[in-house]
Amino acid sequence: MTSIPRPPHAVVVPFPSQGHVNPLMHFAKLLAARGFFVTFINTDWMEQRIFKTPNDSAAVSNQLQEQGLQIRFLALPDGLPPDHGRVQAIYEYFQATQKLGPAMVRLLQSTANEAPPITCIVSSCFMSCTHQLATSLVLPRVVFWTFCTSAAIVFANCRMLLEKGYIPINVKEARRAENLITCLPGMIPPLRQTDLPTAFRVEDTADSTFQLMMYESEIQNKADYVLINAFEELEGPEAAEGLSKGYPALPIGPVFLPDFLQATKSSVSVATSLWEEDLDCLQWLQTKAPSSVLYVSFGSIVVMSMEQLHELALGLEASEQPFLWVLRPDISEGKATVLPEGFRERIGERGRIVQWAPQLKVLSHPSVGGFLTHNGWNSTLESISLGVPMIGWPLWAEQFLNGRFCKEIWRIGMDFESRVEDENALVSREEVEKVVRAMMEGPQGKELRKNVARLKEAATKAVMPGGSSYRNLDKFTSDMTARANSQFE
Template sequence: MAQHHILLVTFPAQGHINPSLQFAKKLIGNGVRVTFMTAVSAFNQMNKTSVPEGLSYATFSNGYDQGFNHGTDDVKHYMVETRRCGSKTLRELIAQSISQGTRFGCIVYCTILPWVPVVAREFHIPTTFLWNQAASILNIYYHYYKGYENVIEHGINDPSFVMEFPGLPLLSRNDVPSFFVTPNPYAFALLEFNAHIQILDQETNPRVLVNTFDALEAEAMKALDKYNLVGIGPLMPSAFVDGKNPSETSFGGDLFKVKKEYKVMEWLNSKPESSVIYVSFGSLSLLAKPQMEELANGLLDTGRPFLWVIREGGVEQKEEEEGLSCQKELEKQGMIVPWCSQVEVLVHPSVGCFLTHSGWNSTFESLVFGVPMVTFPQWSDQPTTAKLVQDVWKTGERVKKNDEGIVEGCEIKRCLELVMGGGERAKETRRNAMKWKHLAREAAKENGSSDKNLKAFVDELSSY
């Protein structure tokens, strides 16, 4: 029987590339060939070490080959060009594969790329949607377009109003994705999610692959009864999850370089077990200078060692502004780096808490590695994810802003002590973290729920 060949198309951002590449590796491990397609900008930056046999790459140029500049580039134009240029290149790639006798058996497309299945249908190629956020987030967008629009708008306008969705906890204005809250420069993203829903509605009981596992979000997945949501996560390096490939300790697609001179692992090795606060706000979020100062004060006041990732360009400040006022004290108590291998840090026994922006990859990694969290959501899906961490999975504490929209240093310290201290709340948080770590590994191992779901998808390729 001929080997199955899948085209996997992903958005050119770190949070999309990591789970997509891991999904590709899992498919290859099940005997499937994969062509991985993304924008030139991301492909050129990717640290493509140890490319597995069975994986090939394809790219499209969207006019932003040097990357997207959040300070100067127009995000709407970027999305329009990504759709226009991506569609054209995808059409050409599919036509070429057909002419060469290597037609793709299926095209898997990722979040905010609803134009991919439109092109695929021109060639009568089946498609599958890979959703790389929590299933609970898709649940909210789905119901927004299925009669809950007034519920969300009422909840946004009235802070005291509580929103109720099938399969989810009660949500307030501060718990829904930021795209619903006006004014919002990224509100156009709702149009992309609406397009995803419309495309899925044209199919009968479409399967949606989700980077989660069934036990983590069972109710949220069941609530989308028109779709067949299946967890295939955690989509993370094998060495840390199922152990099938002990040498696989990275995603293999980093857009940021880890500078070895910082010797992060050696520093972590020198710290006591569960003593270190790991701080990172992901690959996109920017913090204003006053907020950075408060964060720095909060970390210093705990007296605990910390590893703080501050990306180059990760601080929103004027050119004439200097660095943090307490830089020397910070460097004495902790370590500041421009980037690091997050999965290797979170799995290290010295890490006791993750102060995170609540992006799904970061949150999911923390759950999988059993690390309690202090959540500091910024935008997009992050407020909802922070709500789930605190009130559903009960593995962390969410910070609260003051009337000026700033999270003060004393509030950051309070949350860190709640999670890392010796009180009953901290002990319960750690017990819950260990529970989800165990369940994640159960899902990922041979014949676990995610393993079975992935194999069922591969088996169905034969029917295409």
């Protein structure tokens, strides 16, 4: 009697921050829709922030199963005290995640009878502990890049950049020299040193964070398979080849888009927001004219000085443009945010301020005509996919590369001249007003909207049947399914 093969089983492990959990959760649903059994592993801290109560994850898992999607959620301690800053103390956070490998092995072994045999380990970049996990369980390790392909190539080639003297970076000297980087693999545009991630802006290569990035880079390159949350039409099909070290490297994004395009009232939404979303802002958007609202959000980690927040607020006020501003409770360097006196009264119904917003629903709303963003990759890719041009305000990590590509390569964004000269410069209220007016009222903004509309169409085609990302995801799932079937031969 021939046995019936059990489904492929992917263990999905995001780095425990919202910018990694979000795309990995969308990816998990894509796998489950293709017949995979998925185990999604969070840390306890992240699990509690997402699901709020211990029973929520089980309830969501049951709802998904009712729709034929087999996803179970597991969690383990990250080894840090409850009051630790986590992503706000990034070096210690990385150190903690690097030690999670043995605990993950024990967790999976203790729950092995609840799931099919594991086929592969999929982790977001910067989760080097999963290399130890995959090695211990003798399984292929898949690295999922949560950046654009060009930024992923930069991170994957830290050693080369160090050996050729491009890192560490002296920003002032780099701005004067404008020494273009042309040695990176893949057909990406030449980079400036100031495009490189902020982790490389240190005076001494012995710097602990610098060394941590070097280590993570080397472990990431030991993958058996690479997936990228981008689409070929954005950077060219050759770009992904720059990430391959003899194994497949496939752009499969935007991973959020298939679910978003096909959303129905019956589909199960897995909330991954660390803050409660203000849904009332969608009703407020309904009162505004098409393409008239500027959406302002700096993501889940960025902090700003109170002085800069005041200049931004007064610039938005002076622009006379409607705006929806996400103002996190912790955005002002851990202090309670106090806006300029009388600001809320003066803007009235022209502006809406919320602690957190349902970003995909906001960006896809007809009244939104521009996005003032930190250029994190999730936000940038969502804005591209939903056809909204950007005003870039990058602050750390690879955001400077994303911002320059939006402005100069893809021509879907603008920025602030003062921050081009000095990224730590205070952006004045006058410059905020000028740039916001140019985006929302000027001919440049209209041209950017036309350009991003073309990329929106390309992103949609990429994830639909026959599209580049759809085909690449099919290749990955076919490869893993073949491996799962071989386990039963």
